[in-house]
Amino acid sequence: MTDMDLNRFEDLVAAYGATPNRWPEDERDAAEAFARSDPRARALLADADSIDALLFAHKVAEPSRTLRTMVIEGAPTKRRLTGRARLWWTTLGLALAGASGMLAGSAATAALEPVSANVQLYSQDVPALDYSTEENAQ
Amino acid sequence: MNSEDPDGDLVRRVGEGDVHAAEALVARKLPRMTALAQRLLNDRTEAEDVVQEVFLRVWKSASAWRPGAAKFDTWMHRVAFNLCTDRLRRRREVALPETWDAPDPQPLADAAISAEQQSDAVGRALADLAPRQREAIVLTYYQELPNREAAALMGIGVDALESLLARGRRALKARLEGTDD
Numbered sequence: 001m002t003d004m005d006l007n008r009f010e011d012l013v014a015a016y017g018a019t020p021n022r023w024p025e026d027e028r029d030a031a032e033a034f035a036r037s038d039p040r041a042r043a044l045l046a047d048a049d050s051i052d053a054l055l056f057a058h059k060v061a062e063p064s065r066t067l068r069t070m071v072i073e074g075a076p077t078k079r080r081l082t083g084r085a086r087l088w089w090t091t092l093g094l095a096l097a098g099a100s101g102m103l104a105g106s107a108a109t110a111a112l113e114p115v116s117a118n119v120q121l122y123s124q125d126v127p128a129l130d131y132s133t134e135e136n137a138q
Numbered sequence: 139m140n141s142e143d144p145d146g147d148l149v150r151r152v153g154e155g156d157v158h159a160a161e162a163l164v165a166r167k168l169p170r171m172t173a174l175a176q177r178l179l180n181d182r183t184e185a186e187d188v189v190q191e192v193f194l195r196v197w198k199s200a201s202a203w204r205p206g207a208a209k210f211d212t213w214m215h216r217v218a219f220n221l222c223t224d225r226l227r228r229r230r231e232v233a234l235p236e237t238w239d240a241p242d243p244q245p246l247a248d249a250a251i252s253a254e255q256q257s258d259a260v261g262r263a264l265a266d267l268a269p270r271q272r273e274a275i276v277l278t279y280y281q282e283l284p285n286r287e288a289a290a291l292m293g294i295g296v297d298a299l300e301s302l303l304a305r306g307r308r309a310l311k312a313r314l315e316g317t318d319d
Contacts, residue, residue, distance in 0.1 A: 011300060015299075015304045016278070017279070062172075070190060072160060072161060072164055
């Protein structure tokens with residue numbers, strides 16, 4: 001329990017009002033004991049209580065049914081989550097398909113490259129036809 | 139889920155797509171968030187916009203929510219509070235006409251008035267408070283946040299919060315009793 005004097009009690013009540021439940025937890029017991037033991041506390045509490053009454057006269061209308069419905073409509077549902085998961089998997093699938101397509105493309109290119117090289121080599125091995133010579137031979 | 143967070147289990151179920159949990163969370167938090175936004179903004183339509191935005195963020199974050207330093211209710215308050223203060227800041231950037239006068243709340247001591255009129259008068263007096271005083275009072279009295287949480291939300295210390303609360307209460311009483319002239 002913390003120490004409590006008239007000054008602190010006055011500040012406490014001026015800020016938090018007359019209801020002990022609203023007083024800071026670590027000072028509540030000391031403040032309640034002070035309120036019971038010091039007659040000056042009574043006037044402070046009465047004044048604070050009148051302000052509390054003013055404050056709690058203010059009422060706010062309950063949220064409308066329309067607002068409630070609109071809010072609930074946005075809530076996640078199992079179906080939406082499943083749909084979202086499906087979309088995620090579809091996106092992932094497409095990405096993987098794209099990636100494997102690229103890989104396949106690369107692999108195909110890689111596989112074709114030696115052939116091209118062979119072709120090139122082969123074409124280098126074959127002497128260029130000299131049509132003019134053949135024509136001359138005929 | 140966090141056993142110390144009274145909303146923890148509900149939020150986990152919301153994140154799993156449990157519609158009943160979402161309805162329960164809305165039943166628990168919608169009035170609280172609406173009251174917070176309406177008292178800070180003093181505008182029903184704007185308050186409803188803020189509340190919808192808060193819940194959109196709740197739905198997005200529920201599946202990823204993990205227990206941490208802050209409780210879920212505190213996190214919701216922070217989201218709503220920031221959205222409200224952003225709107226209030228934008229409002230202040232629009233200059234008021236020079237002839238603008240804040241409406242006078244009807245002094246409560248002058249006449250016997252209905253509970254509805256009394257509520258309206260307090261609402262106007264609250265709206266006329268300095269913004270930081272209003273924020274301190276709304277978080278502490280109406281939202282019933284512990285002083286440390288309210289102070290942290292406002293980015294101030296507990297001493298500063300107490301000062302704002304005391305000044306706000308005095309100003310409110312003076313306006314409502316017609317003694318602030």
